[in-house]
Amino acid sequence: NAGVTQTPKFQVLKTGQSMTLQCAQDMNHEYMSWYRQDPGMGLRLIHYSVGAGITDQGEVPNGYNVSRSTTEDFPLRLLSAAPSQTSVYFCASSLLQGGETQYFGPGTRLLVL
């Protein structure tokens, strides 16, 4: 199993550009989520999904969109990038029932100029 994979690893954007951060898992996990990690602030939940076709907002959803068309994939879209979105983004997945462990991807480091 590859676990949770994220692409790209690094990205530089100009203000106003859009892009999609990819996340995929091969563990048949129902639950997937996106976090951003900023210095001194831990990880903050952006969006999450409990299954294909179901998504919901987390703590900091503004400026981000998600969709869940398959169990495996959970892309995060930045509609119009802003410098405040410079961060490291992590995708995570877990089982819903009996699955206490969340598995994190390696992260995408994003710089918005």
Added chain:
Amino acid sequence: TQLLEQSPQFLSIQEGENLTVYCNSSSVFSSLQWYRQEPGEGPVLLVTVVTGGEVKKLKRLTFQFGDARKDSSLHITAAQPGDTGLYLCAGLASGSARQLTFGSGTQLTVLP
């Protein structure tokens, strides 16, 4: 919004010393998790504590969940350079699916 306050934010100690990291909240959590994160990687789960007063040991690491399930601590005995990393606590609220609230983290450096 539930908050988790983690202290200290930074900790630099010599090999062989003991240390304790604290995670405190005014909210009750159904469970509390501790993660460790290496540079350039995602967090990796160390332990989950569920019952108030629960103590779990993982080799030289001891984790405790407060009786009221509002706080937790991580104690490392005889720290080694390999323990260096960012330690994060995360709480799972009752009724939530798997949404975690993370503390701000403790950056631990163990010097040889």
